Amino acid sequence: MNDMVEILEYLHQFVPFSRREEELQNVEVREENSAMRTIPLGGDQLSCERVRGAHMVRLDSDTPEERLEGCMSMIEDFHEKMNFIQMLMDKFYSVDSAREVGTLYQLKCLINRRNVTKNASKDYHAIGAFVDIACEGHVIAAALTFFGMTDINSQCIRIPNGIHLADVPLKKRTLKHMIGELVDELLLNKISQSIERLENEDDATDGHGHQQDGVFNYATNFLKFSLLRKICVMATRSGDGNRVIRHWKYAMLLYHTAHKVKYRLEAFLLQAGIMALYTPRIKHQIIWNRFINLSGGKGRNLDGDYVMELLNKYAKSRVKLVNQNHSPELVKRIGKTMMFCHDVNHHLEKQIQGVPISRKHVSQDSTSDLQKVVRELQNADVFTFTPNRYHASFQHEKSDIFNDFDVKEFHKWITVKKKEYAVGKKAF
Structure with a gap:
């Protein structure tokens, strides 16, 4: 549960707030009803259960940030x-x-x-x-x-x-x-x-x-x-x-x-x-932010948690390339740059007129x-x-x-x- 609390604390920095200048400079003067735009946090059943458990752990805290109310659980479909x-x-x-x-x-x-x-x-x-x-x-x-x-x-x-x-x-x-x-x-x-x-x-x-x-x-x-x-x-x-x-x-x-x-x-x-x-x-x-379309076009939407599974698989394959030399900082850097590196590789292949990787599965x-x-x-x-x-x-x-x-x-x-x-x- 402590790990989930740490994850929510990290994600909470991306939650948008509407604060006065004095509230931004001093935590002690922050109001209880500050405008905070709650963001749904999608995942499977176990992830949603852990998010609710983290909220229960912080239930007696003073401010919305400390209670982690900026992130709420959203069950997804895959x-x-x-x-x-x-x-x-x-x-x-x-x-x-x-x-x-x-x-x-x-x-x-x-x-x-x-x-x-x-x-x-x-x-x-x-x-x-x-x-x-x-x-x-x-x-x-x-x-x-x-x-x-x-x-x-x-x-x-x-x-x-x-x-x-x-x-x-x-x-x-x-x-x-x-x-x-x-x-x-x-x-x-x-x-x-x-x-x-x-x-x-x-x-x-x-x-x-x-x-x-x-x-x-x-x-x-x-x-x-x-x-x-x-x-x-x-x-x-x-x-x-x-x-x-x-x-x-x-x-x-x-x-x-x-x-x-x-x-x-x-x-x-x-x-x-x-x-x-x-x-x-x-x-x-x-209702409507449950889908991700990676390739564009009609009928090609995927479940959000399925796309996350694909990204996790891709990230793990990048981490394996460094063998025993990986560290928390290196893993974080790979996670932040893997899609950028993927796009760079894609555009480079187009410029040198290489054979693109097919996105279509040949089915019998x-x-x-x-x-x-x-x-x-x-x-x-x-x-x-x-x-x-x-x-x-x-x-x-x-x-x-x-x-x-x-x-x-x-x-x-x-x-x-x-x-x-x-x-x-x-x-x-």
């Missing part, structure tokens, strides 16, 4: 994405399901993704790419099943006759209506079904008195879970702060179900700050893998409700990812947290 995909792998990935068609591990073996493991922190990008392919395969297979098509080139039996003669607006409305029916059928719970399911005490039925289809439940639940992740990734790339914050609302419920109490708390504090506690300026900063075409996933899901007919089916490794798969959500327990927890922070506990 490490949250890692935790979110870890929840997905914990729920849907089992090495015992190699022979169960349509499960995540079986699909991994089908397309030979050997670098995919259950541990998301081991190779996040490989696991994310695999989950995205599985998600796209589920979307295509669900659409083909719902529209009565054998493949993407076959005729859709749900298209009204003569629609090719209609104008463009009518075609768009028809398409949106058809997609809406697909979403209602596979992704959303109808109110009548939800009420019947709550009233029905028998977990073996789906609310209509029919037996559950565990295979169908597994496929639709994975589709919901993976789409939530994919939407968040797309929101980050587009710099859509509102959509990212909306993702945290769903994530808070899923973290509660998965008993990830620390990220559940971070999600609560983020929502509480934006809805009630932040000033308009800080609220705008928290995944169309073949996607087609394999779609065919496998179609052959297993996972999106056709067939009672009494189940995967042996996932026998207790419910009809929705929020079925295990304990509303009473969550309400009790969130009520306690609201009381704690209402009586003066430092949340940021």
Whole structure:
């Protein structure tokens, strides 16, 4: 904790103040309500927890500077994405399901993704790419099943006759209506079904008195879970702060179900700050200053904490070059000059017309893998409700990812947290 206090003391010198001349010269005459522009300090969950701990250590100090109020914690999104995909792998990935068609591990073996493991922190990008392919395969297979098509080139039996003669607006409305029916059928719970399911005490039925289809439940639940992740990734790339914050609302419920109490708390504090506690300026900063674009252009935004991970990796590679000769002063100098040296190297290469370092990753075409996933899901007919089916490794798969959500327990927890922070506990 002492290290975190020292870090905040160092960062506090960059916090802008509005001081009178006598306040600048004499610390003892500084006013309690001096104009101080608080700056959000982004990081992962552990960093935010340590920032709040440093604030608690200095809580009884006299001045805002001594209480370190110029820096406040702001949870960022890259490490949250890692935790979110870890929840997905914990729920849907089992090495015992190699022979169960349509499960995540079986699909991994089908397309030979050997670098995919259950541990998301081991190779996040490989696991994310695999989950995205599985998600796209589920979307295509669900659409083909719902529209009565054998493949993407076959005729859709749900298209009204003569629609090719209609104008463009009518075609768009028809398409949106058809997609809406697909979403209602596979992704959303109808109110009548939800009420019947709550009233029905028998977990073996789906609310209509029919037996559950565990295979169908597994496929639709994975589709919901993976789409939530994919939407968040797309929101980050587009710099859509509102959509990212909306993702945290769903994530808070899923973290509660998965008993990830620390990220559940971070999600609560983020929502509480934006809805009630932040000033308009800080609220705008928290929502929209979550992204960094290193290369320019649309769809190329990155999470702030991910960029920091890249910078840390680059700085460590510079430090390794000096071997045992490094010192605190040398490390500080490397940290301050590494981006400048990087720019100098870049401009020098342009002047001597050297071959520039490519910023693009050459990725293999995944169309073949996607087609394999779609065919496998179609052959297993996972999106056709067939009672009494189940995967042996996932026998207790419910009809929705929020079925295990304990509303009473969550309400009790969130009520306690609201009381704690209402009586003066430092949340940021």
